[in-house]
Amino acid sequence: MARILVLGGDGFCGWPTSLHLSALGHDVAILDNLSRRRIDAQLGSDSLTPIASIETRIAAWSDLTGRDIAFYNTDAADFAALRQTLATVRPDTIIHFAEQRAAPYSMKGAEEKVYTVNNNIGTTHNLLAAVTELGLHTHIVHLGTMGVYGYDGDGLEIPEGYLNVYVPGDNKQIFQREILYPTNPGSVYHMTKSMDQLLFQFYAKNDRLRITDLHQGIVWGTQTEETRMDERLINRFDYDGDYGTVLNRFLMQAAIGHPLTVHGFGGQTRAFINIQDTVRCVALAVANPPEEGDRVKIINQMTETHRVRDLARLVSAVTGARVAMVENPRNEAPENELRVSNKTFLSLGLDPITLKNGLLDETLEISRKYAHRCRKDMIPCVSTWTQSQHPGVVSNEVPLFAVGK
8 A cells, every 4th residue: 555645635626535545545644735725715605515624524534434644734835845745754656636726716817817827837846846856756646637638629539648640851751759639728727737747748758757647527526435424524515606616516506596507508518527436536546657767647537528508408407497598708619529538547447427327416415405505696607718708797697598497
């Protein structure tokens, strides 16, 4: 079993991942500066589920399982502090979740853009530089995003990170090259993940670091096998316009009788993954590291694709909620196709959870149980992508038209 340090281990994906790896028998420690909780306070929002303090969470896990998780209240954007923690823990594996994860938040204004760039890129480079300086033989597993590929619908299956291209040379010769799949970020957040890729490529080549980059789809669901064990372990559930992921937002809106807010005409096709599969995929990545000197291992971490309007219709059919098409605050293609290769995790034995597996009901049940904690004024997405848009319209989410009950 490995000694694992989870950067950002208090977050939506980091917390259930930490528990899952601990349950598998790994020696797990969490490094987190609790910034996500502070952003909640800044926005005036909160998790729909009542999440306990990190100290209570860790103590509850120890009480229930007899397994301890160490906690380091460290800011990974502080190089000296991060280096000191790495020197103390000397982990075999580092799971890197310590980045501001919301595209809408990253587009909220100049301050949020600067914070996202400084935090995300600075944290990633601090980690790579510290591991190199300390001479750690550490496998770094980074949670990236499918958004680095963009969503323009290129008419081909998106490969896992790399693309073979043919380049014309002198004397009519054709040279084959393998390159990173060209990035096409749709927000400042996605741009930072695209720039992470270049940092990983350099350090893998120059310093022979072992790195796995997981390009994850949109996460739905809240609970995993471990977080269901006790109320004190419950995972966070974001529903606000900045941090709430689309399917979870729809389920929460249905639970409180709010129309399902579909941006534009809902033609955006996106990749999705259940939170339980997120933690399983990370565990599979930990168990299958690249060799020293290998290229960065890039894996698409998703299980299915859906159009946003089809998700809204599905939730409407289950709950009777009305669907409202509202002005789209994002600068994106109104319609796109999306085909994605996820053969690596399937070959490693992942049996994907899909929307047909019934966990939709569990997430809806949680939404109803904690509906009294919802602040309806936090539901609209008020972060706009361009200055030419009209925040007043978007913030009120005035329907372009509505369908359903």
